[in-house]
Amino acid sequence: MFFRLSPRAYLIRKFPIIGAAFSSTAAIPSPGKYDELINAAGRKRDFVAVRDLLNESLSNGFHITRNTFKFIATNLPALDDLLQILAEIDGWFPRKYARDSLVAELCRMKLTSEALRVVENTSRKIGVTVNTFHPIIIAATKMREMSTAWRVVDIIREKNLKPDLVSFDHILMAYCCTGDLDSAAETLTKMEEEGIIGKSDTYDALVLGSCRAGKVAAAIAVFRRALEDGVKPLSSTYTHIINELIDCGHYQLAVEFVNLFTGRDKTMDNTLLGTLRKLRRKR
DSSP, X not given: OOOOOOHHHHHHHHOHHHHTTSOGGXXXXXXXXXXHHHHHHHHTTOHHHHHHHHHXXXXXXXXXXXXXXXXXXXXXXGHHHHHHHHTTSSSHHHHHHHHXXXXXXXXHTTOHHHHHHHHHHHHHHHOXXXXXXXXXXXXXXXXXXXXXXXXXHHHHXXXXXXXXXXXXXXXXXXXXXXXXXXXXXXXXXXXXXXTOOOOHHHHHHHHHHHHHTTOHHHHHHHHHHHHHTTOOOOHHHHHHHXXXXXXXXXXXXXXXXXXXXXXXXXXXXXXXXXXXXXXXXXX
């Protein structure tokens, strides 16, 4: 993230020797110090101070960290007051960045409902992009709250935005992690309806889902389809198949699969051969 620096902040960043000329009383606080001050003001419900500190921190080119909105964790009722001052931060991009950072922090705390409320309550004044919703979908799918994830997809459409590959890939992976191939197939159909073309993560999820469902032949078929489509499989895609072949007792097939793809890339060789060592332990 980039913000326009104040002249003093720019000079200090660009020419440290000039920064040394400023008196200690005029020194710019560190990001950690800003977080400390913001949290102290937030706990006192001094949201004017929170706004001013955020403005100063962002204008000095600092990022919002995981600790910036830490006070919300123990004071959720303060969320509505915080939303009001976020809309008063100078500049559209800093406003959106601060709001999106708050959404991400709420999602890390597994508070997806509150995160969604933040987006809904600020969408008119601050605006939204698809990226704003990504943390909510990721958190919802990790907690297997699939109805919430799909509701977010619907809200994205309601905002006249188009759900993207990242959104669908996380939903797809959630289904595939549990071997729910029927739901995964429905997700793929919806992706096709949106005109979204799968990439490496998409195929990785499908291979994993097939393996979790005990259908290693289907996993290999998906893997071949990825290669035919010109998609480079992730290293994890290979390991899904090798592990499943070994777990199913298809030891020779696991060796043959590894031999097909070794000798091209040292890093990949280490991954494939490392996974194959599981076969020795099995025997």
